[in-house]
Amino acid sequence: SIDCSGDSQMCCRKEFFVDFKEIGWEDWIIQPEGYHMNYCAGLCPLHMAGIPGLAASFHTAVLNLLKANNADAAVDSCCVPTQRRPLSLLYYDRDSNIVKTDIPDMIVDACGCT
Amino acid sequence: APKGVWCPACGLAALAPTTQRDVLIALAKQSILSKLHLPDRPNITQPTSRGALLTALRRMRAQRTDMAISQGMPHDGSIPNWHPGMGVQEYEILSFAESGSSTSRSVRLHFRFTGELAGSTEILQATLYLFWAVPGPGTHPVTVRLLQPDLTGLNRTVASETRLEVQRAGWATLDVGRAVQSLFSQGSQRLTVELEVAEDWGSPLLAGHSDSHWPFVAAQARARMPHRVQRR
Secondary structure: OOEOOOOOOEOEEEOOEEEOOOOOOOOOEEEOOEEEOOEEEOEOOHHHOOOOOOOOOHHHHHHHHHHHHOHHHOOOOOEEEEEEEEEEEEEEOOOOOEEEEEEEEEEEEEEEEO | OOOOOOOHHHHHHHOOHHHHHHHHHHHHHHHHHHHOOOOOOOOOOOOOOHHHHHHHHHHHHHHHHHHHHHOOOOOOOOOOOOOOOOOOOEEEEEEEOEEEEEOOOEEEEEEEOOHHHHHHEEEEEEEEEEEEOOOOOOOEEEEEEEEEEOOOOOOEEEEEEEEEEEOOOEEEEEEOHHHHHHHHHOOOOEEEEEEEEOHHHOOOEOHHHOHHHOOEEEEEEEEOOOOOOOOO
């Protein structure tokens, strides 16, 4: 996967860190100090669509077949997360109980073209 | 995207950087609150002291290691038959006691469980941790009653009663899983624990509510699976 840098137009991962202290949430979220809310952005021209390893998804196989037979019919390809991990939180709930939980698929680690 | 068709990511890119940042922060807040089933960020009235939190986490770890060794499980905290990737969100909840009414022979403690979690999770297990402060040598009988509100919510019924013989000061644990489960299933929010002792003992708990020895309930819960309809 590619991390966006400079004025890259191609599909890549944009890093974005939300600091809980900056948004005034550090009093009720004990750990961690922030949330890596990365996201995918950029273009997926057809020649990049479905290149194995860029977007390990079942769309890849289908699109390869479409391209092999009739490129015009191929639908647009999208820049999507291809690898994600949970966000582990230790926080106070409304009764000041302390709760630990892992919210699945909250952090994008890699992006690719479908 | 083809001309004229709005593309979500491009839309963001078209915004001014400060606006873009505000949009992303608002999205992050909304995403975290919705995944925690919270309508808004909680306002914390009485944060737990660091001492009490660290002591509670240490006690829970010690308890889990003891249990693992006694059941021959790997005591690295992993659950052998728990298949990773089942993707069901799990919660560990630490609820510290609120002082309730007390007499010369009894003391009441209240534990509250939030509506959001109660409505969207099922309790896997719950343990009450008490630190005894004994008045002297010998054994001291204690009756532990778990009370929960009846259907009218006006009175309390005894959900369970346990008699303990306390010989020395220190931590003791009691399984309260069933009581907390029935609380959650009734959508109720408060478990009351009543400790009754002999006349001459006074308070069975550490006097002065020493923070790092304050009673707590540690519960493990799992998000309720949405009801799946099998289609044939």
